[in-house]
Amino acid sequence: xxxxxKACVIGWPIEHSRSPLIHGFWLERHGIEGAYEKVxxxxxxxxxxxxxxxxxxxxxANVTVPHKEAALALADEADETARAIGAANTLWLxxxxxxxxxxxxxxxxxxxxxxxxxxxxxxxxxxxxxAGGATRAVLKGLIDRGVSDIRLTNRTRERAEAxxxxxxxxxxxxxxxDRDRALKGCGLLVNTTSLGMTGAxxxxxxxxxxxxxxxxxxxxxxxxxxxxxxxxxxxGLRAVDGLGMLLHQAVPGFEKWFGVRPExxxxxxxxxxxxxxxx
Ligand code: ATR
Numbered sequence: 116x117x118x119x120x121k122a123c124v125i126g127w128p129i130e131h132s133r134s135p136l137i138h139g140f141w142l143e144r145h146g147i148e149g150a151y152e153k154v155x156x157x158x159x160x161x162x163x164x165x166x167x168x169x170x171x172x173x174x175x176a177n178v179t180v181p182h183k184e185a186a187l188a189l190a191d192e193a194d195e196t197a198r199a200i201g202a203a204n205t206l207w208l209x210x211x212x213x214x215x216x217x218x219x220x221x222x223x224x225x226x227x228x229x230x231x232x233x234x235x236x237x238x239x240x241x242x243x244x245x246a247g248g249a250t251r252a253v254l255k256g257l258i259d260r261g262v263s264d265i266r267l268t269n270r271t272r273e274r275a276e277a278x279x280x281x282x283x284x285x286x287x288x289x290x291x292x293d294r295d296r297a298l299k300g301c302g303l304l305v306n307t308t309s310l311g312m313t314g315a316x317x318x319x320x321x322x323x324x325x326x327x328x329x330x331x332x333x334x335x336x337x338x339x340x341x342x343x344x345x346x347x348x349x350x351g352l353r354a355v356d357g358l359g360m361l362l363h364q365a366v367p368g369f370e371k372w373f374g375v376r377p378e379x380x381x382x383x384x385x386x387x388x389x390x391x392x393x394x
Contacts, residue, residue: 119148121172122372125156125164126179131394133387134177137365140386141377149373156182165189165206165213174372175207177365183217183248190215200251204364207371219252222364223334224260229363229379230355231330239302239326240264244294244318246274249334250307254282257305266297269308298324304347305332311341318343322350333357337391358387 124134130153138151154176156164161182168176178186183202187193190203193215197203203215227234241262243253246269257265268289269275279286289297298304304325310318312335320343322331331347336357344354362379370376 120174120372121150121152122175122177122368123152123154123173124177124179125154125161125182127155127157127181129153129155129179132179133361133390134179134365136387136390137362137383138369140383141369141375142373145373145375145377147373147375158182158185161185162189168206168213169208169211173208175205175368177368178204178206180248187215187217189213196220196255199255202248202251205368205371207368216367217252217255218364218367219249219360220256220259221367222360222362223253223332224256225363225366226359227330227332227355229359231353234303234330235260235262237302237328238263239329240266240300241303241305242266242268242289242294242297242301243305243307244310244320245269245307246271246278247307247309250278253305253307253334254278254286258282258285262303266301268294268297295321295324298322300324300326301329302326303330303332305334306341306343307334309335311335311343313337322346322352325350325352327351329353330355334360336361337394339388339391358384358391362387 124132135151135153142149187203191212197215197217200217205216205218207214263285265286266289267275267286268291270291275288279288309315330353332355333341333343334357335341347354
């Protein structure tokens with residue numbers, strides 16, 4: 116089998132995607148004569164684009180905003196994770212059929228495993244802020260790892276309640292205005308809102324009710340050191356940035372398309388950090 120091949124990332128817009136840098140780094144590292152392209156696909160063109168993926172020479176694709184839900188619906192087959200999250204971020208062709216998965220939950224928990232091995236051994240409650248697409252992946256990751264007490268809070272309470280209905284009894288919903296108190300006794304806090312991102316409003320949150328050995332994770336990675344993470348470190352807590360999730364979620368796709376399981380290394384991380392700092 117030839118090791119050369121092509122994959123892509125599709126979105127609308129797609130200009131700011133870091134996926135080509137990540138996969139390009141791995142292609143070079145493994146000496147694979149493949150390519151990973153960035154393709155802007157308008158929502159009305161998604162169906163035709165996916166139908167012609169093979170004819171265009173692609174072995175598969177990553178999918179980003181706003182196509183993740185539609186890609187799941189258009190796939191011939193989707194795994195349990197993609198169905199539970201309700202969105203696909205990784206597609207590949209198998210015997211002409213379009214297969215779909217979602218590797219964001221894997222990316223999130225694998226990065227946590229890397230930074231804080233055994234992070235859930237003590238079994239303390241977790242608090243998750245937000246109720247968007249990224250929240251769904253984080254909840255799926257936590258629940259699959261056996262986290263059984265997840266306090267979910269979101270500005271629009273109804274969205275959090277809908278997620279609690281869908282993801283089951285591990286989740287209890289707390290008012291956004293009560294978020295400081297929801298942290299009481301928690302061993303893990305995850306921000307999945309866009310608050311704290313460059314250009315977005317800050318996340319106002321008092322971390323004092325968290326356990327002294329708590330972990331604070333942010334899925335925001337621009338800036339890499341969010342105000343939330345800086346404040347967590349000041350309090351002596353362990354801080355987990357959002358870039359690791361982005362890097363780890365890319366691993367399963369690369370392996371499907373190019374036949375080699377790549378590693379998330381310091382070299383790769385530095386390369387992406389340098390790009391983030393340039394932009
Ligand atoms: P994604 O699918 O990428 O996660 P999203 O669905 O737009 O994006 O979700 C963004 C999250 O940030 C939501 O939880 C949103 O809260 P709402 O559900 O109330 O919109 C949250 N968010 C965005 N701006 C916010 C703000 N100013 N205050 C509080 N939460 C905010």
